[in-house]
Amino acid sequence: MAGFRSEFLRVLDERGFIFQCTDPAGLDALAQAGGLVAYVGFDCTADALHVGNLVSIMMLRWLQRTGHRPIVLVGGGTTKVGDPSGKDESRRLLSDEDIAVNKRGILRSLQKFLDFGEGGALLVDNAAWLDELRYIPFLRRYGRHLTVNRMLTFESVRQRLEREQPLTFLEFNYMVMQAYDFLELARRYGCRLQMGGSDQWGNIVCGIELAHKTDRITLYGLTSPLITTASGAKMGKTAQGAVWLDDNKVSPFAYWQFWRNTEDADVGRFLRLFTELPLDEIRRLEALEGAELNEAKKILAYEATRLCHGAEAAERAARAARAVFEGAGDGLEGLPVVAVSRARLAQGVPVVELLTRAGLAQSLSEARRLIRNGGARLDGRKVEDERLVVTLAMVGAEGLKLSAGKKRHVLIRAES
């Protein structure tokens, strides 16, 4: 599918964003003409986005950078229905309040990547039209164009049926809602393209077909490959769950570390997808071998963190990493800080409690185990006694580095 003429598709293609496209040539021409409006939908099930959403976000970012207009559709309405594509069990239904909170968080995550200023990216909530949809008129107008035969062939549905897991009518309607969203966005904002992960293909196509039948307009769909790590794990899921793009949930230091720990085989691919470095630079970096490749990982970590948290935070994270892992300089202030009151420290705080508070262990028992396994350290020295009590003097003015294993570190600070 080489030879795109529009900058937008060329970039996406070269960087590995394209999995399927309904009509590459047609879309290319449209993009070439300029002023393309495209959207990606995010559901509202959490109060932030995570690394798993990053591919879509980067596609929107490139869209904007190459002179087009991104629309972010949050599923305030569809979240009330629940996407069956996840193939797990039905999702829990959220209240309006949850959804409102989540929407704000999602916007917060996105603002770092997209410009929502005048004439820029648009944030739209499909509750605007879905909430007041009237059943009979809707069925008469759109239901006639959608055949169950067709819908049953979609992957998301087929999987459920084959696995003999229940698929409720409510969920079955998800794709209808999403199809209608596309149509509605086309009407309201002239949106012509929907992008998403490869699991969204069926839903996207459904919208394209609907729009063609009702409004006789041609819409386009573009999906990105499902990103897994070289060893097959789903991207962006780690120990504590998702790697969030929100610095309140995942510190810039932890975010930087996430990228730094990329598997060798993924470095090139991730540089293309998750940074904006020029391709020849990336080719040079991914050609590095053995331990040299670590340099590429640091650059990946820096660039990815910069996009998400800004240059300054990325810098601090990089410095903290150098201090912690290479013993170079004092960049410890870049570590996530856990503040403990002076008064508390004056009385003495058990290390196990500190470990738990710092999020390095989930319970006191786990903290204890960590110590028994020899994984807990204070300023680099192994904690031998699980009953150890940390005092104000130990923390000092500089703070005290508390570590769980080689990779998780936190700075304990006294606070008045």
Next chain:
RNA sequence: GGAGGGGUGGCCGAGCGGUCAAAGGCAGCAGACUGUAAAUCUGCCGGCGUAUGCCUACGUAGGUUCGAAUCCUACCCCCUCCA
């Protein structure tokens, strides 16, 4: 509506009156080896805890028993077949 099967720790999955905080696998955490990689090996892996100690847990609620994840009753949920 009828008949049958099933609900066990984050997931899968054994257990079917005591020796069960519950085999095994996956995931996770830590240690060793390395390059903050991968692979491999070792340990840990409900909570509280100085503790051979206590608490919570095998769908829910009761009951039988010295003792129940295991037996009985009711209820809820899921699946299969029949109508």
